[in-house]
Amino acid sequence: MADSPEKRGWLGRIWNAIWTPAVMFSTGFLLLAGFLAGILFWGGFHWTLELTNTEEFCTSCHTMETNLGEYRETIHYNNHSGVRAICSDCHVPDEWSHKIKAKIMAVKDVYHELAGTISTEEKYEDHRLAMASAVWKKMKESDSRECRNCHNFDYMDFTLQETRAASEHQRAIDTGMTCIDCHQGIAHSLPPGYQEEYQKISDSLSAPSKEMLQRHAAASGNDIRTFLKNSTDQGGH
Amino acid sequence: MLEILGTIGGNVLGLPGILGLALGMMTRKLWLGAVMGALVGLIETLLFAGWQFAHVETLELVIALVVGVCAGSLGTAIRRKGATV
Numbered sequence: 001m002a003d004s005p006e007k008r009g010w011l012g013r014i015w016n017a018i019w020t021p022a023v024m025f026s027t028g029f030l031l032l033a034g035f036l037a038g039i040l041f042w043g044g045f046h047w048t049l050e051l052t053n054t055e056e057f058c059t060s061c062h063t064m065e066t067n068l069g070e071y072r073e074t075i076h077y078n079n080h081s082g083v084r085a086i087c088s089d090c091h092v093p094d095e096w097s098h099k100i101k102a103k104i105m106a107v108k109d110v111y112h113e114l115a116g117t118i119s120t121e122e123k124y125e126d127h128r129l130a131m132a133s134a135v136w137k138k139m140k141e142s143d144s145r146e147c148r149n150c151h152n153f154d155y156m157d158f159t160l161q162e163t164r165a166a167s168e169h170q171r172a173i174d175t176g177m178t179c180i181d182c183h184q185g186i187a188h189s190l191p192p193g194y195q196e197e198y199q200k201i202s203d204s205l206s207a208p209s210k211e212m213l214q215r216h217a218a219a220s221g222n223d224i225r226t227f228l229k230n231s232t233d234q235g236g237h
Numbered sequence: 238m239l240e241i242l243g244t245i246g247g248n249v250l251g252l253p254g255i256l257g258l259a260l261g262m263m264t265r266k267l268w269l270g271a272v273m274g275a276l277v278g279l280i281e282t283l284l285f286a287g288w289q290f291a292h293v294e295t296l297e298l299v300i301a302l303v304v305g306v307c308a309g310s311l312g313t314a315i316r317r318k319g320a321t322v
Contacts, residue, residue: 097285101243108239183288217282 052103053088061113066124072190083150089186090146091135098145129191136180137201144179151179240298244300253278254303261312270316274309 008016022030051057059068067087071077076085093099118124118131139146153173158166168182182200184190191197248254255276264270278301286292 097247
């Protein structure tokens with residue numbers, strides 16, 4: 001038997017109030033109030049999320065000072081066009097669910113700030129390759145999604161680019177390469193051994209297609225011979 | 238682990254969580270709420286994969302379906318508890 005209202009604790013009374021039909025408010029009032037509360041909540045949530053995207057927020061931790069100093073020496077910070085890419089432009093996706101995922105995963109940065117994992121220059125250098133590697137892997141997996149928020153092969157005028165850049169971009173299009181395949185270290189210093197590390201990432205992510213190629217290479221070739229024979233026979237008729 | 242938690246959070250605050258809950262609140266049939274939530278999860282995953290099954294990651298699909306089913310079921314439970322119709 002349920003407790004009488006007098007015997008319930010404050011939690012029980014709140015629970016009871018939530019599920020009791022409202023007799024003093026009209027449906028219109030409740031709908032409008034819910035709608036307004038929804039706007040306030042969602043607006044506030046989104047606004048707070050955007051605040052965590054600012055450069056001030058990202059670099060408010062001591063451990064981010066090194067990254068910030070390096071980034072300030074690059075073209076993404078200062079350039080002839082006056083367009084600046086801040087931390088979140090490269091490290092936080094635009095699409096909602098990817099963005100929320102990135103924000104939740106960023107909790108690890110707070111943990112490492114508190115734990116002092118990269119609190120000294122020596123510790124930072126010890127972890128530099130691992131940190132860079134994690135970002136490269138993410139970018140390679142997403143086909144450099146964050147780079148493509150601003151850069152797009154379709155918008156590039158190769159005639160205005162340096163000859164080498166134009167030919168490399170054409171090669172990237174032809175062979176299905178992604179931005180980070182060439183542009184590691186575009187915003188932060190590169191650690192020793194980065195090329196070997198990137199090769200490992202590249203190999204691990206393209207493993208299925210490599211296996212497929214090896215299977216094709218190892219195949220007896222009977223299917224190709226049959227196809228060629230059939231084509232020749234049909235051509236003869 | 239963080240990858241999985243992040244994906245779950247993205248889905249809870251994304252279409253499967255919010256639309257799944259809203260659709261679940263439209264029915265008193267638990268199975269229907271769960272199915273509608275799962276459908277939202279499936280559609281969202283396909284949408285982000287550019288409508289190509291080849292680009293769908295199994296883990297992301299599974300998490301979106303589970304979150305959709307949970308949200309749809311919760312929506313139905315809310316309907317049952319909070320409405321007389």
